[in-house]
Amino acid sequence: MRGVIMYGPGDVRVEERDDPTIVDPTDAVIRLAATCICGSDLWPYRGADQVDHAKMGHEYVGVVEEVGAQVTTIKPGDFVVGSFVISDGTCEICRSGYPSSCVHRIFVDGAIGTQADKARIPYADGTLVATPGQPGPDLIPHLLAASDVLGTGWFAAVAAQAGPGKTVAVVGDGAVGLMGILAAKQLGAERIVAMSRHSGRQDLARHFGATDIIEERGDAGIARIKELTDGFGAHSVIEAVGTQESMVQAIGSTRPGGNVGFVGVTHDVQLPGQLLFLSQVQILGGPAPVRRFLPELIQLIWDRQIEPGKVLDLTLPLEQAADGYKAMDERRATKVLLTV
Amino acid sequence: MRGVIMYGPGDVRVEERDDPTIVDPTDAVIRLAATCICGSDLWPYRGADQVDHAKMGHEYVGVVEEVGAQVTTIKPGDFVVGSFVISDGTCEICRSGYPSSCVHRIFVDGAIGTQADKARIPYADGTLVATPGQPGPDLIPHLLAASDVLGTGWFAAVAAQAGPGKTVAVVGDGAVGLMGILAAKQLGAERIVAMSRHSGRQDLARHFGATDIIEERGDAGIARIKELTDGFGAHSVIEAVGTQESMVQAIGSTRPGGNVGFVGVTHDVQLPGQLLFLSQVQILGGPAPVRRFLPELIQLIWDRQIEPGKVLDLTLPLEQAADGYKAMDERRATKVLLTV
Numbered sequence: 001m002r003g004v005i006m007y008g009p010g011d012v013r014v015e016e017r018d019d020p021t022i023v024d025p026t027d028a029v030i031r032l033a034a035t036c037i038c039g040s041d042l043w044p045y046r047g048a049d050q051v052d053h054a055k056m057g058h059e060y061v062g063v064v065e066e067v068g069a070q071v072t073t074i075k076p077g078d079f080v081v082g083s084f085v086i087s088d089g090t091c092e093i094c095r096s097g098y099p100s101s102c103v104h105r106i107f108v109d110g111a112i113g114t115q116a117d118k119a120r121i122p123y124a125d126g127t128l129v130a131t132p133g134q135p136g137p138d139l140i141p142h143l144l145a146a147s148d149v150l151g152t153g154w155f156a157a158v159a160a161q162a163g164p165g166k167t168v169a170v171v172g173d174g175a176v177g178l179m180g181i182l183a184a185k186q187l188g189a190e191r192i193v194a195m196s197r198h199s200g201r202q203d204l205a206r207h208f209g210a211t212d213i214i215e216e217r218g219d220a221g222i223a224r225i226k227e228l229t230d231g232f233g234a235h236s237v238i239e240a241v242g243t244q245e246s247m248v249q250a251i252g253s254t255r256p257g258g259n260v261g262f263v264g265v266t267h268d269v270q271l272p273g274q275l276l277f278l279s280q281v282q283i284l285g286g287p288a289p290v291r292r293f294l295p296e297l298i299q300l301i302w303d304r305q306i307e308p309g310k311v312l313d314l315t316l317p318l319e320q321a322a323d324g325y326k327a328m329d330e331r332r333a334t335k336v337l338l339t340v
Numbered sequence: 341m342r343g344v345i346m347y348g349p350g351d352v353r354v355e356e357r358d359d360p361t362i363v364d365p366t367d368a369v370i371r372l373a374a375t376c377i378c379g380s381d382l383w384p385y386r387g388a389d390q391v392d393h394a395k396m397g398h399e400y401v402g403v404v405e406e407v408g409a410q411v412t413t414i415k416p417g418d419f420v421v422g423s424f425v426i427s428d429g430t431c432e433i434c435r436s437g438y439p440s441s442c443v444h445r446i447f448v449d450g451a452i453g454t455q456a457d458k459a460r461i462p463y464a465d466g467t468l469v470a471t472p473g474q475p476g477p478d479l480i481p482h483l484l485a486a487s488d489v490l491g492t493g494w495f496a497a498v499a500a501q502a503g504p505g506k507t508v509a510v511v512g513d514g515a516v517g518l519m520g521i522l523a524a525k526q527l528g529a530e531r532i533v534a535m536s537r538h539s540g541r542q543d544l545a546r547h548f549g550a551t552d553i554i555e556e557r558g559d560a561g562i563a564r565i566k567e568l569t570d571g572f573g574a575h576s577v578i579e580a581v582g583t584q585e586s587m588v589q590a591i592g593s594t595r596p597g598g599n600v601g602f603v604g605v606t607h608d609v610q611l612p613g614q615l616l617f618l619s620q621v622q623i624l625g626g627p628a629p630v631r632r633f634l635p636e637l638i639q640l641i642w643d644r645q646i647e648p649g650k651v652l653d654l655t656l657p658l659e660q661a662a663d664g665y666k667a668m669d670e671r672r673a674t675k676v677l678l679t680v
Contacts (some may be wrong), residue, residue, distance in 0.1 A: 137585045
């Protein structure tokens with residue numbers, strides 16, 4: 001079968017590799033219907049993370065081909081959506097709602113790599129969720145988004161305690177930030193402020209539910225958020241970038257007693273203790289426990305309540321994965337869907 | 341009247357200064373019954389914070405002598421307990437439960453200084469709470485503790501979401517850490533692990549409700565907490581020191597999805613973003629919103645349900661304040677009560 005390998009920064013190739021097979025009785029093998037390129041894949045692509053012949057891809061939907069003897073909730077022929085983190089679904093951490101910190105956690109990226117024709121998914125019951133039936137092609141991008149960007153944006157909004165009566169600010173206008181906007185709207189937020197200076201993304205932000213756009217960044221961005229909120233700051237802030245500037249901007253934009261949900265993979269961030277102490281904001285983040293939200297998100301998509309796949313603004317065949325990386329790197333695309 | 345002034349590090353003197361009077365219609369003037377020395381007073385005493393002729397003291401109980409025309413909830417003759425932060429009680433931040441971040445916040449320490457005979461308390465309605473009647477002398481130390489250390493330990497336990505079924509770890513065996521133990525017990529925690537290597541404080545920790553003591557620190561301390569919790573870490577961790585080591589120890593001791601309540605005034609702390617991201621713990625801290633908890637804490641003390649004043653293990657007259665600072669600096673006393 002084919003699979004995407006990142007040889008090194010900027011060097012992405014599609015290669016032949018062995019078809020996966022069932023190894024453990026809790027495994028499933030799936031044939032992918034679609035996969036995509038994640039903003040986080042750009043960190044190694046740009047040389048900010050080390051990379052050496054890595055199997056790429058961690059977002060995936062597809063049809064189950066085979067399951068191990070102990071798999072009970074899915075069967076061959078089922079269409080499934082999976083989380084970007086493998087989780088057993090049974091440990092105390094999974095049961096408490098944090099499958100992305102499962103004691104048996106495996107990051108799909110690198111270890112499995114779903115920019116490929118097929119994938120072996122360990123702990124299939126704890127990682128995959130079957131859709132109510134076979135989806136039409138129009139639903140595929142939306143279901144694919146649930147695998148990471150929607151689930152991650154959703155977690156950020158939940159961690160930020162977005163909800164009725166709340167003003168939610170979103171730092172970062174990439175796919176995850178946009179999904180945070182969608183999530184905040186679904187969760188009932190009263191006002192949603194997108195921090196974005198990219199006109200195409202501002203349009204998408206408004207489409208997903210943003211009521212206000214702020215183009216300023218850093219201290220100027222914080223000042224604008226405070227202007228909009230009687231000087232207090234937002235109740236809930238979603239951080240979807242992962243840099244020092246974005247984290248400080250997110251914390252500074254939050255009122256005392258408010259909440260920051262941070263899901264941008266942090267790079268070279270050092271948070272001053274005094275900032276955390278004096279800002280008196282609650283912060284929660286990390287790799288999103290997508291599996292917790294998948295049943296609900298799949299149903300919302302199935303019922304056509306949400307269309308998260310709209311963040312996928314470029315579709316390419318798997319063979320052209322390298323072009324997809326390039327388009328995202330150059331910000332010509334927000335997020336690329338790869339057909340398999 | 342007399343008041344304590346810190347001229348500089350290690351230099352504490354009791355001096356005469358003018359009696360306070362009502363300035364604003366929301367003020368009260370109180371005659372102090374007792375005050376105390378806080379662990380945080382040791383930062384400037386030791387030269388870790390700048391200090392120059394500062395009015396010291398921010399914990400206080402006493403009798404109201406006079407109130408301004410707009411004060412409605414207390415009257416002359418009432419015995420009152422006050423928060424270490426002045427708060428108006430009416431702004432949106434106060435009403436959301438964070439009076440310590442009130443838009444009109446004043447830190448009593450430095451600006452007012454309650455190691456004195458009397459004090460003017462601005463925003464008396466939003467800062468002070470009257471006791472149900474005149475307390476006997478035996479209740480004074482307990483009520484005094486509510487003013488900061490109990491209220492702060494309580495907030496830390498609430499922020500750490502201590503409660504039934506939870507294992508709570510407490511980093512720091514000073515007065516606030518000990519009060520965190522008391523609070524965790526009151527909130528129904530199942531298991532309370534005190535991290536302490538000081539035998540006298542271990543005894544107090546057990547008295548207040550600790551079920552386990554861990555003497556190790558840093559990585560070794562984290563490893564011991566994990567041993568006690570099936571490898572997961574504690575559900576709730578109270579941080580009551582404020583150093584880089586204690587913050588990292590607190591976060592490392594918490595299971596994914598767990599909560600850290602941090603109330604040690606942070607000094608030279610820089611939290612690595614990746615630690616926060618991968619640990620997936622929720623953190624909340626800062627200056628405790630003591631005023632939120634005062635009515636409940638006063639009632640618990642009045643009903644003799646809790647005896648937080650036991651952390652006050654040395655009593656001296658105000659005149660001997662300098663001796664009190666020295667005793668705490670040399671760790672001969674956990675916390676010093678000054679009679680006025």
